[in-house]
Amino acid sequence: MEILATRNDKGTIVAISGKMDAVTAPVYEQKLRELIDGGETVFVNDFSRLAYISSAGLRSILATAKILKPKQGTLMFCGLTGPVRDVFEISGFGSLFPLHPSPEAALKSIG
Amino acid sequence: MLKDRGIAFKLILLCCAGCALIFLVVFGYSYRFSRAIIEKDTRQRAEGLALNAVYRIETILNSVENVPEGIASVLENCSLNRAEMLRLLRASVADNPEIYGAILAFEPYGLDRRTRTFAPYFFRHDGGIKATDPSSPAHVEWDWYQVPKRSNQPGWSEPYFDTGFGGTVMSTYSVPLYRTAKGRRSFRGVVTADISLERLSDIVASIRVLRTGYGILLSKKGTVVTHPDKGLIMKGTVFDLARERNDPRLAELGRRMVAGGSGFAPFPVLAAGKTSWVYYAPVPSSGWSLAVIFPEEELAEDVVSLHRAVIFLGCAGILLLCLTVALIARSITGPLRDMAAAAGAIAAGNLDVELPPARSRDEVGRLTTAFHGMKTELRGYIAKVAAAAAERQRMESELGIARDIQMQILPRVLPPLPPRERYDLQAVIEPAREVGGDFYDYFPLDHDRLCFVIADVSGKGVPAALFMAVSMTLLKAAAREGLAPDRVLAKVNEELSRDNEVNMFVTVICGILDTADGTVVFANAGHNPPLVVRSSGGTALVKTDNGLALGVLEDAPYRCESLRLEAGDSIFLYTDGVTEAMNPAEELFGDQRLQEALESLAGKSPGEIASAVLQEVRDFAAGAPQSDDITILAVRFRGAVPPAN
Secondary structure: OEEEEEEOOOOEEEEEEEEEOOOOHHHHHHHHHHHHHOOOOEEEEEEEEEEEEOHHHHHHHHHHHHHHHHHOOEEEEEOOOHHHHHHHHHHOHHHHOOEEOOHHHHHHHOO | OHHHOOHHHHHHHHHHHHHHHHHHHHHHHHHHHHHHHHHHHHHHHHHHHHHHHHHHHHHHHHHHHHHHHHHHHHHHHOOOOHHHHHHHHHHHHHHOOOEEEEEEEEOOOOOOOOOOOOOOEEEEEOOEEEEOOOOOOOOOOOHHHHHHHHHOOOEEOOOEEOOOOOOOEEEEEEEEEEEEEOOEEEEEEEEEEEEEHHHHHHHHHOOOEOOOEEEEEEOOOOEEEEOOOHHHOOOOEHHHHHHHHOOHHHHHHHHHHHOOOOEEEEEOOOOOOOOEEEEEEEEOOOOEEEEEEEEHHHHHHHHHHHHHHHHHHHHHHHHHHHHHHHHHHHHHHHHHHHHHHHHHHHHOOOOOOOOOOOOOOOHHHHHHHHHHHHHHHHHHHHHHHHHHHHHHHHHHHHHHHHHHHHHHHOOOOOOOOOOHHHEEEEEEEEOOOOOOOEEEEEEEOOOOEEEEEEEEEOOOHHHHHHHHHHHHHHHHHHHHOOOOHHHHHHHHHHHHHOOOOOOOOEEEEEEEEEOOOOEEEEEEEOOOOOEEEOOOOOEEEOOOOOEOOEOOOOOOOOOEEEEEOOOOOEEEEEOHHHHOOEOOOOOEOHHHHHHHHHHOOOOOOHHHHHHHHHHHHHHHHOOOOOOOOEEEEEEEEOOOOOOOO
16 A cells, blocks of 8 residues: 655645555555645545455544544545445445545535 | 684684784894894904014014114124124123024125134024024025025015024014225124014914914915914915915915005805905015905804793793683683583573673673673563563453353344244354454344344443443443333433543444334444345345434434335344455445445345455455454344244
8 A cells, every 4th residue: 555645735645555454555545644634624535446345444444533523523525436435435434424436526615 | 824713713713813923024024133243342452462463573674673673773883893793792682582593694704804703603402592603604595695695685585494593483584784985885794683473373373263263474485383283384386375275365365465565355255165255465574465364153042042041032032922822812702612511501492591791891891791781681671571571471361261252242143033934134243353343243122123233432442341341331221211212312322422532433324124014114323234135136225314323412403314124134143344345456445335245145144244344344454453343233034924824
């Protein structure tokens, strides 16, 4: 798994590639926690190059969302495809977070 | 070879070889240098002795020469009568102990016209002075008379053996006498003094160079005058000897000597087998030559004996050095050998082996100390590893027990109600680890209705297993209250979401089969949608309106859905361990393959379906490690119960 965070005037785009499983999910969680500690509150997770996500990955997303909640932060997702989109749909996570086709669309949604 | 030998051997060999080399170089230099010094010293000594002897001989000769010269002067300037002449001559011999004898010989009628012969001779005999008859004729034909007469010069005669009166080897200094009359100087006779060469022999014999070095005296013509070997005296000249021996070098040496030269030269062999050196110097007044001869080998004698001692001391020193080096090497290699043995024992696993104590603070001592430390560390480390292994074993056995417990809380036997002939059910579970987060459950709600549950806790292992136990208990409790599936999920979600600090969640399908008519009412909380395997053929993915997984969000909404099974139809529920099983190429098994597998299983029993799907998944994985728990629950409806009459 590789994480590339790009700061934008509206928020931070976090592009994740590879697989997000029990081994790599804590890395994602740690990275996002650092960004949040740095004052970031708006995140767009770009999953367009994420091939697979396991329940451990979902757990990390959930943990991150819970940290953001009291800070009135936003965790958005875009570019979900294939198995990742299926997992989001099946687990109901798709209804829990805003999903967008692209980072631009996601950032646009917050006006 | 050297590299196979011990350190002690190498040290001894290298040290001693090095020392021996240094010793040889120093020895060689010292030998050459000291030999040169001794040679120079000996030469100087020989030269000194020779010149000293020459001086002493000269002194004697000069004192002897003065006597006849004095008499001649008196006779030429004073008019003495016979008696006065005899008295003068006698006193000359008596007062000069160097003089053996003296003669005053006049030419015939040289004294006066009346006396034909006047040749008085005084000589020493038996401690006194004897005289011959002055009128008896003298040997005027001999050199002592003829040479000064002819040359008008005083001079020493060749040594000769006096058979007349002396009976000894003598040399005579002759001074010519002249008479001056009417302005004319004419030869009148000769006055002489004899010297016994025995006196000179003593001086020459006192020359001692080295052990057997000696001096010789040669006459003007090369006759051997003195020599330690008496048999050679007056027996001939050095040239006779050179001819006899056919030795041109000896002849050359003789020529240089009689010519009055001086210097060093290798002395041609006289004493057999010995190379000798000679220093020669002239005795100016007589034209004789003195030579000092010393054998070369004696030159080296002191040097050789000195260096024999040096060699002995050197060898003894090297031997001592060997012993010292051996002791030092042993003191180093001894502990090293002990340590090597100890290291071997430690390598073989014996950590209780006694290590040699550190006796010093040198490198070996430090090594020993480090070795002690290493052993202690190693022992501690091994103890830790052993403890960790024991701990691990304990945990493994605990996990094994936990697995047994987890398997026991999963139902294995169908309940008596609803009646068995109305349905078939098969559930299988294969945890990826000892314990897992997947579970299934089924239990009767009443005579007709069977509740079934399949669930997947996020994550794996012990945390998932604990969460699973809680979830399963809550689900069963809620379902037994007779709540509808959506209400069951909502209730359990409330419980799990509250204070869910670990952020774990569980996806669940909770369904209720009415075995009387095949109706299935179910609710889905984030789980993979079930499939229906129709007995008539064909498999359908049940589109569900998925709620959120339990434990994620309080107040999440859940909805009930329903479907109807015809006789022989099966509902197939599974966890993502099936569709997300990976092959070595890291491809997922996927929904497509699952659906295709089920297509061919129409009308089969749940047991056959479950084992066939499992086999498909195993074949697909082709030995790749199972990463997630795999659970399958299949329920087949046998057929509607005819309405009771």
